[in-house]
Amino acid sequence: MSDMRKALILSIALLSGGPALAAGGDYGFTSLFNTNFVVLIGFLFFVAILFYFNVPTLIGGMLDKRADGIKAELDEARALREEAQTLLAGYERKQREVAEQSERIVSQARADAQAAADQAKAELERSIERRLQAAEDQIGSAEAKAVRAVRDRAVEVAVAAAGELIASKMAAADANKLIDDSITEVEARLH
Incomplete structure (x- = not known):
């Protein structure tokens, strides 16, 4: 028992x-x-x-x-x-990876945005410089044109004044001789 x-x-x-x-x-x-x-x-x-x-x-x-x-x-x-x-650890690891990836994406996007902003700023500065240069060229051209116009007008006035002065003081024979000398001088310079 x-x-x-x-x-x-x-x-x-x-x-x-x-x-x-x-x-x-x-x-x-x-x-x-x-x-x-x-x-x-x-x-x-x-x-x-x-x-x-x-x-x-x-x-x-x-x-x-x-x-x-x-x-x-x-x-x-x-x-x-x-x-x-194990599943939780896997999901936590994936969550960390996704968080890291999103941080990389955000930082890359920020860097790209900064680079685009810098490039746009540089292009704007170059555009402004080109426009300033074009404006300065136009101003220089206008100044040169104005100077030529003033010279041409001064030459016209001087020639007219000289012509009147010569006409009043010079005789016909002296005028013909002056014309012949001027033609000879122009021919010499052209050849």
């Missing part, structure tokens, strides 16, 4: 003896009219049937199965937890 069975029988005997001894009456303890004795016999018979059909082992087996089921569920829960932690 196993130790468990011995302990169970001993505890049943100790617990059931107390009420049976307390019952009194005219019939005695072992009489079938003593309810305590009948209950004790029924209980012992019930316990004997349980042991005969190996119910404690079946209950122990069911408890072991339940413990194994709980252990399997705990192992599955641990595996799911580890898988969830």
Whole structure:
């Protein structure tokens, strides 16, 4: 007999003896009219049937199965937890990568915008310089034109004044001689 069975029988005997001894009456303890004795016999018979059909082992087996089921569920829960932690770590890593990539994109966009602004500023400065140069060229051309116009007008006035002066002081023969000298000088310069 196993130790468990011995302990169970001993505890049943100790617990059931107390009420049976307390019952009194005219019939005695072992009489079938003593309810305590009948209950004790029924209980012992019930316990004997349980042991005969190996119910404690079946209950122990069911408890072991339940413990194994709980252990399997705990192992599955641990595996799911580890898988969830792995997935979480993967998502956190991807989140960090996406954050880093977005920071790179933003910094690249800022650099591109700054470069475009610098280029636009340089082109604007070159355009302004070209326009200033064109304006200065126009001003210089206008000045040169004005100077030529003033010179031409001064020459015309001087020639007209000289012509009047020469005409008033010079005789016809001197005028012809002056014309001939001028023609000779022009021919000499042209050849």
